[in-house]
Amino acid sequence: MKYILIAVQIVLISACVGSQKKNEGPRKVEVRNTDGKYRLYVDGAEFYVNGAGCEFGDIQNLASHGANSFRTWRTENGRKSGKEVLDEAQANGLMVLMGLDVHRERHGFDYNDSVKVQEQFDSLKNEVLKYKDHPALLGWSIGNELNLSYSNPKVWDAVNDISKMIHEVDGNHPTTTALAGISKNVADEIEVRCPDLDFLSIQMYGDVINIIKRVQDADWNGPYLVTEWGATGHWEVGSTEWGIPIEETSTEKANAIKARWEKAIKANDTTCLGSYVFVWEQKQERTPTWYGLILESGEETEATDFMQYTWTGKWPENLTPVIDSVLLTGKTKWDNVKLDPSQKCILKSMPVIPIMIPLSWIMKFCPI
Template sequence: MPLPTPPAGFGRIPGLLALAGLYLAITTVRALPPGAVKVEISQTNGRYQLLRAGKPYFVRGAGGSQYPERIAAYGGNSIRTWGTADAPKVLQAAHANGLTVMMGLDVARERHGFNYDDPQAVAAQLQKIKAEVLKYKDDPAVLLWGIGNELNLEYTNPKVWDAVNDIARMIHEVDPNHPTSTVLAGLNAREVTRIKAQCPAVDILSINTYAGLAAIPKQVRATGWTGPYLVTEWGPTGHWESQQMPWKAAVEETSSQKAAVYKSRYEASVEQDKTQCLGTYVFLWGQKQERTPTWYGIFTEDGQETEVVDVMQYLWSGHWPTNRAPHLASLRLNGRQAADTVYLKASQRYPATAVVTDPDNDKLTYRWELLPESTDLKNGGDRESRPAPITGLLSAESAGQAQLQAPAKIGAYRLFLYAADGHGNVATGNVPFYVK
């Protein structure tokens, strides 16, 4: 590549000859592709920190790559992915918004049929992941590597941790600039003991937790993990942790109840651990169907923001948004709340009522939706299909009030409410019920 030409006359003054050379060096460097930013772990007086380009970097992260511009605008600094399928797009968006990426490496799971007693399959997986690491390791947005997700979920073969260690060791050989991590579903002493024994090349323990977030700092110490950790998924009370109806449907928190627990659990955990916690990734920065269309996503399908997003902006930046999301105080079907075990009679009509307030006194619009209870149920966040809505059985009477004609078919259903403020914010809730 030819060197760039300095501005006219730049090198004619003797005292500026050295500056002319400096100019050429600087402009030449700028013309080269950007390289990796060094990320490392420091320990001072028992306190662990991530250092990025030599500066402390506490992760205020979002799990999910939708709306990266909002992550940055609301005070977040990092994105977590679960694999490299969309890596070029995610990395480009991270660059554009000043964010980093915890780059997930998709390691096969035993519950999906992978056999860790098959050395050829394990070796092929290692080479596949090595190619992915080599492809993205020098991108300056990469923060660290996430080796697998919840490999401890429904597994029996501890050889998976040998494979994780081989991947981590390979990463250290080809990429000296980024730490390694592996992600657990929950936390217990057995898995920590195995990882300490079998995965010495793993630098950071990552934990997915929901209702148990506040207890994580104590759990980390109780299980014997003395190194640094990240919380790589945290959010509402999980469907497996919630009240269960007799027909096996779980009771979901409203968006306002979720906002309260996100705030209280975060403040009780992350802000109290100044020694081992390197930060968190909130779940889910986007929307997905998992048990319901609203359970884990803190946005709706059309990108509207729930009260949880307000809380995240406050936790990340210390400031509330100028326009706040509506607050859902009460949602009832036939006078009963979700936790009250609602039974209805087929084809009968019942009132639905909601009490929603808006902090900015914005005019609210209400949308009701009836869905059959989901039957496409998976574990570990595997993809589920959204139930098709049932139409023709709902009539909205006034703000926050509707009439539901119970379906004629016996079975389990949910009545959903979306209350929007016209400024991109929404309150959500649902009531599970059973038609006799």
């Protein structure tokens, strides 16, 4: 059964079941440039990344939609150990770009403190040694968005030292670091200070539509992976007159994701290694529904339909209803709707149902 959730905006959901794959045995992963076209190779076979960010999400569900990989942000997420995550990935035929949680300057870490930097290095080396031989491991992502609000370039020296260590103890897996966007000054800094990295990872949301131009403007000619992209960021949308960002409906998000896939990911067949859509789980950030492709209840939003089609070439049998319009007291979300606490109001939504199935409605009012 499908459900429609109304939570300031409406999110529509569906449930799909697909096939599963299982990969076994050790993996040799490398980046190759063949006639100017970069690709990852796993045990000699080309591997284009079709995946999602998935830290607390349903790995089996992700695999059933046709993904071949997911990325994490750390080895230990507080619920599962790195081994448990990798074992579950292997059981479902997925490979993992494993995150190494590197301290951020914006959170107070001082990269001039050589003692603290060495402690971080030693701790991460222990993590690498624990998981480097797991057959579900695709590679290592060293830090997440370390370029946000940073001023000390020594962070890149630390990243390069970690990458060198990984290549010394683990000859089977490539290294990368995930950037928030890309600019020429950061790309130049990394090229000089992080020559040991195998490829870059780039994270963009609404502006991902311009990623090919952004990469060109940064003079980055090497391979890159898009490790976060999806819904328009809450900092990229319009706001109410009282300063609250206006969330897109699940249909608007799905349409945006489709356009971004076609124009930003698929369009670059030479240096883009694939992508991880953000994020295959529920995530509370700004609202409970802004970024997650999955709701807290486990139901799926419309974007999961398109991602399955992208990964498999087949649409789910049970498609999610499409939202045609949403009106509250006859007004749209752009009309700065204000209601009196005692006022009765009418909310109208016009879903387009691909097949005639019964719909259940759930309405939630979530304070922001």
